Amino acid sequence: MKLKIGILLAVLVFVVTSVLYINTIKRVENSSVPSGLNDYTILITQGETGDMIIDKLVTAGFLPDSGAMKLYVRLHPDLVKGVQAGYYVVEEGMSVRELFASLKSGAFESSLTFIEGWRREEYAAYLAKEKDKDFALEFYALTEGLEGKLFPDTYFIDANTTPELLVATMTQTFHDRYDSVDLSEKPSTLTKDELLVVASLIERETYDPTDRAIVAGIVLKRLAAGMGLGIDASTQYAVASKNADQSGVADAILSDDFTWWPQLLNDEDINIDSIFNTRKYAGLPPHPICNPGISAIEAVIFPVASTYWYYLTDSNGIMRYANTLEGHNANIAQFGVSQ
Numbered sequence: 001m002k003l004k005i006g007i008l009l010a011v012l013v014f015v016v017t018s019v020l021y022i023n024t025i026k027r028v029e030n031s032s033v034p035s036g037l038n039d040y041t042i043l044i045t046q047g048e049t050g051d052m053i054i055d056k057l058v059t060a061g062f063l064p065d066s067g068a069m070k071l072y073v074r075l076h077p078d079l080v081k082g083v084q085a086g087y088y089v090v091e092e093g094m095s096v097r098e099l100f101a102s103l104k105s106g107a108f109e110s111s112l113t114f115i116e117g118w119r120r121e122e123y124a125a126y127l128a129k130e131k132d133k134d135f136a137l138e139f140y141a142l143t144e145g146l147e148g149k150l151f152p153d154t155y156f157i158d159a160n161t162t163p164e165l166l167v168a169t170m171t172q173t174f175h176d177r178y179d180s181v182d183l184s185e186k187p188s189t190l191t192k193d194e195l196l197v198v199a200s201l202i203e204r205e206t207y208d209p210t211d212r213a214i215v216a217g218i219v220l221k222r223l224a225a226g227m228g229l230g231i232d233a234s235t236q237y238a239v240a241s242k243n244a245d246q247s248g249v250a251d252a253i254l255s256d257d258f259t260w261w262p263q264l265l266n267d268e269d270i271n272i273d274s275i276f277n278t279r280k281y282a283g284l285p286p287h288p289i290c291n292p293g294i295s296a297i298e299a300v301i302f303p304v305a306s307t308y309w310y311y312l313t314d315s316n317g318i319m320r321y322a323n324t325l326e327g328h329n330a331n332i333a334q335f336g337v338s339q
Helices: 002-030 050-059 066-075 096-102 120-130 133-142 163-180 192-205 209-225 232-247 249-254 294-301 325-335
Strands: 041-044 086-089 110-113 154-157 310-313 319-322
Touching: 002 066, 041 050, 050 066, 110 120, 120 133, 120 249, 133 163, 133 249, 154 163, 192 209, 192 232, 192 294, 209 294, 209 310, 209 319, 232 249, 310 325, 319 325
Parallel strands: none
Antiparallel strands: 041 086, 110 154, 310 319
């Protein structure tokens, strides 16, 4: 009797396991890339294993659970064989086999990395070196009015990538990232465009995330009080723009030694008559002075309140704060100012 029960249990376990196994396989085979995802792009890098690629695709929402997929691939190893590094755009509705087949083309020939805090002319100067002169100058012409919205990131391109496509990709990435940020806590006195202007100032003025939130609090407090901001970075933007206009913007972009963030060397620089000179004109500049990253944007959304009204980066790169102008001047005398 015990033997019969043992056999029955073994058969039952086998049947249940087989049913679960078959259902798992069917679930994978019947699955497809869903609609309604925020992002349909995926980056496959050199050296990633089949399991790593599966985990990445599952995390992106393109595949069902990782365990089921890995079991399926054990039965169909050809599925991941031949997958190449690349930046891919996945189509909704793709089956599992169609998805993996699409990852075998090697979808880019090079990458471009744009740094947080660059202005659009710096983007163009970088493209002149990485692509060519005509590509760079066309990019610059197409980005008029888009300062602040050319999201700094790494972009993957191929021989068919045009300046128009690159600009469209950058601005779409900006909207995707910016729209994903919770703006419900943003200072009520700022519009979304003004928030971006402040973020661009913070991006150029600070580097440490902790300092960024404190400096954002100081800038917003000074704005609310009607005080001049006196931000060096905005004056640097004005001086560089004037210098570029004098030499010809195209020549400045293509030059190896043009400085887009010059030191403010004399009274003429500091007192330049430009609406971007926040020592001379109250309020915010009319548009962002650079393209900020998410860290700077979040610092403006979640500023840290403090008793400080002044700040500076000293000659050793350390942020120094003061409650009064006298204290600020004492910090300058004691610690110097970063150049």
